[in-house]
Amino acid sequence: xxxxxxxxxxxxxxxxxxxxxxxxxxxxxxxxxxxxxxxxxxxxxxxxxxxxxxxxxxxxxxxxxxxxxxxxxxxxxxxxxxxxxxxxxxxxxxxxxxxxxxxxxxxxxxxxxxxxxxxxxxxxxxxxxxxxxxxxxxxxxxxxxxxxxxxxxxxxxxxxxxxxxxxxxxxxxxxxxxxxxxxxxxxxxxxxxxxxxxxxxxxxxxxxxxxxxxxxxxxxxxxxxxxxxxxxxxxxxxxxxxxxxxxxxxxxxxxxxxxxxxxxxxxxxxxxxxxxxxxxxxxxxxxxxxxxxxxxxxxxxxxxxxxxxxxxxxxxxxxxxxxxxxxxxxxxxxxxxxxxxxxxxxxxxxxxxxxxxxxxxxxxxxxxxxxxxxxxxxxxxxxxxxxxxxxxxxxxx
Amino acid sequence: xxxxxxxxxxxxxxxxxxxxxxxxxxxxxxxxxxxxxxxxxxxxxxxxxxxxxxxxxxxxxxxxxxxxxxxxxxxxxxxxxxxxxxxxxxxxxxxxxxxxxxxxxxxxxxxxxxxxxxxxxxxxxxxxxxxxxxxxxxxxxxxxxxxxxxxxxxxxxxxxxxxxxxxxxxxxxxxxxxxxxxxxxxxxxxxxxxxxxxxxxxxxxxxxxxxxxxxxxxxxxxxxxxxxxxxxxxxxxxxxxxxxxxxxxxxxxxxxxxxxxxxxxxxxxxxxxxxxxxxxxxxxxxxxxxxxxxxxxxxxxxxxxxxxxxxxxxxxxxxxxxxxxxxxxxxxxxxxxxxxxxxxxxxxxxxxxxxxxxxxxxxxxxxxxxxxxxxxxxxxxxxxxxxxxxxxxxxxx
Numbered sequence: 001x002x003x004x005x006x007x008x009x010x011x012x013x014x015x016x017x018x019x020x021x022x023x024x025x026x027x028x029x030x031x032x033x034x035x036x037x038x039x040x041x042x043x044x045x046x047x048x049x050x051x052x053x054x055x056x057x058x059x060x061x062x063x064x065x066x067x068x069x070x071x072x073x074x075x076x077x078x079x080x081x082x083x084x085x086x087x088x089x090x091x092x093x094x095x096x097x098x099x100x101x102x103x104x105x106x107x108x109x110x111x112x113x114x115x116x117x118x119x120x121x122x123x124x125x126x127x128x129x130x131x132x133x134x135x136x137x138x139x140x141x142x143x144x145x146x147x148x149x150x151x152x153x154x155x156x157x158x159x160x161x162x163x164x165x166x167x168x169x170x171x172x173x174x175x176x177x178x179x180x181x182x183x184x185x186x187x188x189x190x191x192x193x194x195x196x197x198x199x200x201x202x203x204x205x206x207x208x209x210x211x212x213x214x215x216x217x218x219x220x221x222x223x224x225x226x227x228x229x230x231x232x233x234x235x236x237x238x239x240x241x242x243x244x245x246x247x248x249x250x251x252x253x254x255x256x257x258x259x260x261x262x263x264x265x266x267x268x269x270x271x272x273x274x275x276x277x278x279x280x281x282x283x284x285x286x287x288x289x290x291x292x293x294x295x296x297x298x299x300x301x302x303x304x305x306x307x308x309x310x311x312x313x314x315x316x317x318x319x320x321x322x323x324x325x326x327x328x329x330x331x332x333x334x335x336x337x338x339x340x341x342x343x344x345x346x347x348x349x350x351x352x353x354x355x356x357x358x359x360x361x362x363x364x365x366x367x368x369x370x371x372x373x374x375x376x377x378x379x380x381x382x383x384x385x386x387x388x389x390x391x392x393x394x395x396x397x
Numbered sequence: 398x399x400x401x402x403x404x405x406x407x408x409x410x411x412x413x414x415x416x417x418x419x420x421x422x423x424x425x426x427x428x429x430x431x432x433x434x435x436x437x438x439x440x441x442x443x444x445x446x447x448x449x450x451x452x453x454x455x456x457x458x459x460x461x462x463x464x465x466x467x468x469x470x471x472x473x474x475x476x477x478x479x480x481x482x483x484x485x486x487x488x489x490x491x492x493x494x495x496x497x498x499x500x501x502x503x504x505x506x507x508x509x510x511x512x513x514x515x516x517x518x519x520x521x522x523x524x525x526x527x528x529x530x531x532x533x534x535x536x537x538x539x540x541x542x543x544x545x546x547x548x549x550x551x552x553x554x555x556x557x558x559x560x561x562x563x564x565x566x567x568x569x570x571x572x573x574x575x576x577x578x579x580x581x582x583x584x585x586x587x588x589x590x591x592x593x594x595x596x597x598x599x600x601x602x603x604x605x606x607x608x609x610x611x612x613x614x615x616x617x618x619x620x621x622x623x624x625x626x627x628x629x630x631x632x633x634x635x636x637x638x639x640x641x642x643x644x645x646x647x648x649x650x651x652x653x654x655x656x657x658x659x660x661x662x663x664x665x666x667x668x669x670x671x672x673x674x675x676x677x678x679x680x681x682x683x684x685x686x687x688x689x690x691x692x693x694x695x696x697x698x699x700x701x702x703x704x705x706x707x708x709x710x711x712x713x714x715x716x717x718x719x720x721x722x723x724x725x726x727x728x729x730x731x732x733x734x735x736x737x738x739x740x741x742x743x744x745x746x747x748x749x750x751x752x753x754x755x756x757x758x759x760x761x762x763x764x765x766x767x768x769x770x771x772x773x774x775x776x777x778x779x780x781x782x783x784x785x786x787x788x789x790x791x792x793x794x
Contacts, residue, residue, distance in 0.1 A: 002515065066441070070648055071438060249467075252684070266400065282679075288651075
């Protein structure tokens with residue numbers, strides 16, 4: 001067999017989310033697009049802000065094409081990195097500068113850069129379950145071990161005691177994702193302070209740094225006026241990975257950044273390694289035009305109203321149908337307890353009603369499913385009778 | 398020390414080309430941009446064709462922004478992949494279809510996808526020296542061993558006997574790069590047929606496939622009416638990695654593709670693995686807007702006249718100065734023998750004249766240097782007295 005052993009495993013454990021997304025495409029062809037309710041993928045269904053198009057046009061009119069489409073430092077254009085640093089400092093009172101920022105092909109690119117930098121084979125990356133399924137692949141890319149730490153039942157907040165138990169001498173990094181995919185939960189400042197306390201004590205004990213990698217594609221998606229704590233202000237050894245995919249509806253463009261605080265030990269070595277990883281993993285640099293575009297759009301925010309209306313519409317309807325739904329503070333997912341123990345059977349039954357959503361097992365949390373509501377409100381409305389029928393199948397209504 | 402052992406090595410062996418490029422920036426600040434002659438990086442200094450801007454504007458005016466900036470299949474938009482396949486079939490008489498094509502973040506992204514697919518730790522990737530220095534990192538990413546096979550002295554054509562000697566049971570892939578970086582040599586059809594013969598016999602003997610990965614960023618850059626043979630037509634197990642970086646002056650945009658022929662063994666497994674690697678290595682997919690842009694621009698060709706004039710200007714001048722220059726058929730590099738055995742000393746002496754070019758050691762070929770002439774003709778003209786002075790330092794004039 002031609003394919004390498006590791007890739008065979010990666011393919012076998014392939015993304016269930018992506019498989020469902022492609023199944024949705026096939027079903028749309030079979031039943032008609034209007035009759036399939038695809039809640040599988042975190043693909044924003046609201047257009048990018050008008051400012052994106054304006055910025056592209058302005059850049060093409062006013063800047064040198066050799067600069068706009070050309071190579072730059074592997075960490076990105078210096079003016080873009082400075083603008084990102086300034087924006088973070090203004091919002092969060094931090095003191096980043098251009099040297100701290102590496103522009104990346106989205107948060108996934110950034111996380112790969114950082115994990116390649118930190119992990120020796122066998123080193124452990126921890127994350128609270130449920131967690132974004134792709135972390136398995138990203139950690140596996142560098143022969144690391146992804147250790148799943150349970151979160152608190154019901155609230156899905158970090159469990160500091162479980163964290164303390166999970167840390168070993170091989171622990172190098174804790175991946176945090178808040179607002180969380182798949183639960184929609186925002187980790188509270190109180191929870192995060194407890195996490196920081198555990199990590200500080202553990203660093204002392206095991207004699208080396210434990211970093212937090214804060215995976216922040218959903219930073220701007222918080223509802224009901226909730227604040228998303230900025231983790232570097234609570235724990236020094238925090239590397240932020242940001243993506244403009246969700247906040248500016250640009251997921252296909254692959255644009256994001258990594259921010260490394262200047263006051264970590266070995267800043268120079270770590271930031272050089274992250275930039276080198278960015279170069280050699282294949283991306284070389286983040287896409288150039290989009291780097292320049294986001295420099296014009298750092299003050300843009302997503303259409304929160306759009307997501308909030310979807311959130312309320314679907315949360316209220318599913319709750320009324322009798323489903324057990326975690327109240328979502330952020331992101332654009334509903335986290336729903338399966339009415340039967342095997343949530344894969346629930347996913348299958350929903351598919352019979354032409355509703356597509358994703359099993360919780362992939363997120364390290366069987367018994368639940370994730371429903372992405374970054375879709376058109378019309379599709380949600382059309383889907384409601386099918387959700388009702390599904391509830392009736394389970395005797396919830 | 399925080400940084401992983403492998404990354405420490407990657408950083409130590411970091412790109413000499415990139416280091417020189419950044420040195421060029423520093424020197425430009427010190428001496429004035431006009432007084433530094435930077436021939437270090439393959440960064441096209443000719444703007445992208447006007448059609449690129451037109452295509453961007455047309456796409457932004459006529460297509461749905463949710464589609465244009467959104468997620469698609471990890472291998473790329475189906476219509477884009479079909480267009481790429483059709484274009485290859487038209488040009489080379491092949492029979493690719495959309496399933497054969499994966500859109501990637503440039504050729505570097507595609508090569509990482511393919512090497513991740515093929516290499517188990519300890520497997521060997523062969524390449525003819527001199528070769529693009531980054532192959533070391535790309536093969537190292539997957540714990541493969543890069544085996545340097547000498548090319549024929551003087552002509553820098555592949556040496557089939559040396560290739561036959563280098564193949565072992567661990568050989569999985571031969572990386573070919575023609576037109577070649579750094580020599581500018583185009584591998585002849587005759588050479589490549591001999592290479593194919595060696596590989597076919599070796600496959601038979603060792604009992605598994607040996608792929609050619611044909612790294613083709615310079616495909617369209619051939620001068621004097623020379624043809625660049627299309628390797629899949631000479632050897633079935635060839636995977637092409639293409640980039641629009643050089644041909645459309647878009648190196649910062651990170652857009653390219655991988656083409657896998659349908660008639661290889663295990664096509665389905667290999668293409669699924671390549672697409673999966675594209676997803677999990679961090680890029681997720683090639684940048685979406687640029688995918689759609691290149692679909693409009695498959696018939697565009699680089700401004701060959703621009704490069705050809707630079708090539709002749711610099712080749713003639715350096716030859717007249719007494720330097721020993723390989724006649725370049727393609728790409729945009731001059732490959733020059735160092736007038737003293739240690740070419741790093743030559744690089745240092747050139748730098749004293751504020752001429753920057755790159756040592757051949759990084760390309761696996763000490764005693765030579767690479768001079769990239771994808772620069773402005775004005776800079777070349779300004780640099781000529783300094784090259785003359787450098788020649789005089791060596792008593793060549």
